[in-house]
Amino acid sequence: MNITRKWASKKQRALEILVRLKRLYPNAPCTLNYATPVQLLVATILSAQCTDERVNLVTPALFGQFPDAEALAKAEPVEIENLIRSTGFYRNKAKNIQAACRILVAEYGGKVPPSMEQLLRLPGVARKTANVVLAHAFGINAGVTVDTHVKRLSYRLGLTKNTDPIHIERDLIRLLPSDDWENFSIRIIYHGRAICKARNPACEACLLSDLCPSANVRE
DNA sequence: ATCCCGAGGG
DNA sequence: CCCTCTGGAT
Numbered sequence: 232m233n234i235t236r237k238w239a240s241k242k243q244r245a246l247e248i249l250v251r252l253k254r255l256y257p258n259a260p261c262t263l264n265y266a267t268p269v270q271l272l273v274a275t276i277l278s279a280q281c282t283d284e285r286v287n288l289v290t291p292a293l294f295g296q297f298p299d300a301e302a303l304a305k306a307e308p309v310e311i312e313n314l315i316r317s318t319g320f321y322r323n324k325a326k327n328i329q330a331a332c333r334i335l336v337a338e339y340g341g342k343v344p345p346s347m348e349q350l351l352r353l354p355g356v357a358r359k360t361a362n363v364v365l366a367h368a369f370g371i372n373a374g375v376t377v378d379t380h381v382k383r384l385s386y387r388l389g390l391t392k393n394t395d396p397i398h399i400e401r402d403l404i405r406l407l408p409s410d411d412w413e414n415f416s417i418r419i420i421y422h423g424r425a426i427c428k429a430r431n432p433a434c435e436a437c438l439l440s441d442l443c444p445s446a447n448v449r450e
Numbered sequence: 451a452t453c454c455c456g457a458g459g460g
Numbered sequence: 461c462c463c464t465c466t467g468g469a470t
Contacts, residue, residue: 261466262466263466276467276468278465278466278467279465279466279467279468280455280464280465280466280467280468281455281456281457281465281466281467282457282458282465282466283465283466284465285456285457285458285465286466316455316456317456317457318455318456318457319454319455319456319457319465320453320454320455320467320468321454321455321456322454322455323453323454323455323469324454324455327469354469355467355468355469356468357467357468357469359466359467359468360466360467360468363466376466377466378465378466378467379464379465379466379467380466381466396467416466417466420466423466424465424466428464429463429465430459430460430463430464431460
């Protein structure tokens with residue numbers, strides 16, 4: 232049974248998925264806690280391979296001691312490491328956070344530059360992190376945030392045949408209106424956490440299953 | 451392709 | 461034990 236046969240096109244199916252997700256998760260705020268664009272950038276770097284919930288556990292102390300780019304740029308690396316240890320990858324994350332903040336101080340007056348090109352020059356920042364920061368700090372629809380959930384669900388839902396984030400993002404950009412890029416990612420992430428889990432996807436409870444070529448076909 | 455890395459679930 | 465969690469650099 233070919234799911235796509237029931238829909239005029241993959242794009243139409245993608246738009247129906249978007250409508251369902253909006254109905255399913257009416258409110259879909261960013262779940263990272265932060266007060267400034269710099270803090271959002273730092274929190275997003277910390278969120279690599281780690282839940283937002285855990286990031287939110289360490290950022291109050293981190294931002295309490297080092298509230299802005301200037302403070303993080305001057306900090307002892309080991310102090311940052313100790314404050315973020317439980318998020319994993321703490322040596323790389325601390326090094327990247329400090330190096331990025333030093334660039335912010337040196338080149339951008341301690342602020343986050345509002346463009347993809349500038350953000351991608353920061354260490355520890357690639358398209359996923361840049362997309363999150365641009366969308367939430369500046370309201371700029373630069374692209375689609377492709378994290379592990381967006382990757383997994385886009386593939387299962389048949390919205391892409393690719394497995395690398397760059398090509399998945401390209402496919403999603405073609406399928407979705409730019410105004411919906413970020414809320415699509417957030418809602419997909421919600422759905423990935425609650426229903427379409429990596430391990431045992433709850434297809435029986437999934438309100439997208441009639442749109443999903445992978446529904447109930449996993450062992 | 452591999453490494454960085456801790457915490458929680460099954 | 462193994463897998464996964466809003467990745468990125470080498």
